[in-house]
Amino acid sequence: MARRKKIYEGKAKILYEGPEPGTFVQYFKDDATAYNAEKRDVIEGKGVLNNRLSEFFMTGLNHIGVPTHFLKRINMREQLIRSVEIIPLEVIVRNFAAGTISKRLGLEEGTALPRPIVEFCYKDDALGDPLVSEEHIIAFGWASQQDMDDMVALALRVNDYMSGLMYGVGIKLVDFKIEIGRVWEGDYQRLIIADEISPDSCRLWDIETGQKLDKDVFRRDLGNLTDAYTEVARRLGVMPANATHMPKPTLIN
Missing domain, CATH: 3.30.200.20 (Phosphorylase Kinase; domain 1)
Structure with a gap:
């Protein structure tokens, strides 16, 4: 074929x-x-x-x-x-400090955050996917305020599901990123989860040992x-x- x-x-x-x-x-x-x-x-x-x-x-x-x-x-x-129709944003949900938020805010890696934090990065490899605010997103027309509200709600639902699922098998969901796209049903727009959800897009640590089970293994040369x-x-x-x-x-x- x-x-x-x-x-x-x-x-x-x-x-x-x-x-x-x-x-x-x-x-x-x-x-x-x-x-x-x-x-x-x-x-x-x-x-x-x-x-x-x-x-x-x-x-x-x-x-x-x-x-x-x-x-x-x-x-x-x-x-x-x-x-x-992919919205040109990475939606990041953080439950524990790791990666860039640790560097930006001086937080020790693994620190539990007061609540899940949702961040947005503009998808542009040449710029290094910079962190952007809701003001940037609305001003540049990447998404509307209603889109933003729906994206946050979707991201937090994914977080609830993934956190419980991982906890049940002894894994801590430290953070993850997703992409969200628009689909049209007649004149009605709906936002849905797109791209992938995998250890490439999540930080996953063993609850007992802290062993990393995600792409940080590759980033930091921690094993296979x-x-x-x-x-x-x-x-x-x-x-x-x-x-x-x-x-x-x-x-x-």
Whole structure:
């Protein structure tokens, strides 16, 4: 079967035209990047794990009434998604201090925040995805005030779901980032979760040991990234209990 037309290629995923209007096929690559792609590598099996984990999280969100672009998984590396108009913002929810907020505010990494904090970054790799305020977002027309209210509400619902899910398997959800897109149903606009939810986009720490089970393993050279992601998948029941890592699948012509 011939490969469909490529629509877009990012650092970790490729979008192809879908089988029906209004759909895309999202392919998960093994590429790992950090620090705005200043550090990069190819980690065998990473794309398979992120595909399966994102499917798991998106399906769970759909089941509790949080709308996402996910329709179904096609194979070990691809999933069928709805076409959405992506709002050019990363929505970040923080439960504990880590990463840039620790540096900006001088907080010790791991400090519990008084409440979940929602931040927005403008999606522009050349600018380093700068932090922006609601004033910037509304002034430059990236989103309306109603959009902003809906985005915060969506992000906090995702946080509630993900925090409880992870706590149940002994993992602390430190923070995560999501993307949100617009879909149109006639004249009615709706906001839905897009892109992916995976250890690439979350900080996940073992509750007991503090072991990092997310992309910080790659950023900070803390071990094998595939093993860390496999541990998350194993605890959630996405992977067999005896799995050690996810190898790259063998393609059969």
